[in-house]
Amino acid sequence: MHPIFKIKGLKYIKLLGLGLLFLTFIAAGDLPQVEKLHSLKVISFYSAKNDLAHISFVKEANEWFTTCSEELGFSYETTDNWENLNAEFLSNYQVVIFLDTRPEEPKQRVAFENYMKNGGGWLGFHFAAFALTPSSYPNDWNWYQNDFLGCGAYKSNTWRPTSALLKVENRTHPITLQLPERITSSPNEWYQWEKDLRENPEIEILLSIDPLSFPLGTGPKPHEIWHSGYYPVVWTHKKYKMVYFNMGHNDIAYENGSNKELSFTFKNNDQNKLIIEALKWVGN
Structure with missing residues (x-):
């Protein structure tokens, strides 16, 4: 809970001090961030049909975002119906999240592109950026892969899922201000991309694999x-x-057929802080 909401339990002399502090916050423009978070409406799209690792992540993500919404006061809804990706439906939300896939139908893609070009907010995770021809998710959406994401097609990945030391490339960006120079991630399968994002002036890289992580992955x-x-x-x-x-x-x-979950993405304080700050930033 924000400190401002705890005033009732304080003595009068502390109330007076906090009252002056409250006025200072208003003058400095800090409070609107709290108000905007409390009015924020978020919708997550997912498929959760194929890879058990992605299905596990989607389940965990929906539970984690729901808990965060209850603690921070924003609205969080989910849907696996991609037909909802239309202008009328999206007009109800400030932020769209793609948890594991992307829209495939042309009309859904047009609706999402227009939503983003008109100021909508978006968070995407892992497989939401996957595109490879030939595959079930071909590289057939030029605006999304080459302009919006800027990475082009998927190229390769590490295996098994392992933690990595991540370097914070830009510590002045609003979503990385509270992070140290390096953080340790949760275990993950890391992707390599067709395009070098460093060569794209429109892309701002916030975190990258720190060379101290190498060798990264275990094979075989x-x-x-x-x-x-x-x-x-x-x-x-x-x-x-x-x-x-x-x-x-x-x-x-x-490997052993148990399909037991061996790791979780959201059991990581620094990584969670990064995601929440990103949600605030795109939803502002």
Whole structure:
């Protein structure tokens, strides 16, 4: 709970001091952030049909965002009906989240593009940026992959899901201000992309894999273990209110057939803080 809401339990002399502080906050313009968060309406789209690791993440994410909404006062709703991705439905929300996939129908894609171009907010996780031809999610949406995300097609990934040391590339951005220079992520399957985001002036990389993480991944295939290179994992596009997170793949015990969940994405304070600050920023 915000400190302002605890005034009733304080003595009179403290009340007077807090009253002056309250007026100072108003003058400084800090309180509107709290008010905007309390009026924020968020909708999450997901599929949760294929990879057990992604299904585990979606379930965890919906539970975590619901808890956060109750604590911070914003509205959080979910849907697996992508037909809801239309102008009328989206007009009710300030932020859209793609938890594990993307829209495939042309009319849904047009509705989302228009939503973003008209000031909507977006958070995307992990598989929401996956595109590979040939696959069930081909690289056939030029605006989304090449302009909006800027990364182009999926190229490769690490395996197994492992934690990584992440370097905060920009500590002056509103969503990274409270982070240290480096944070340790939850276990994740990390993606490599077709395009080098450092060459795109419209893209602002916020976090990347720190070289101290190498070798990253355990294999068993040699190409699933990264030994060098530059890999952005959180970024935004300067023309849009959006943040993409490469996180979103929980570790699952596939090998022994138990399919037990071995890791969780949201059991990480620094990473959670980053996501909440991103939600506030895109929803502002």
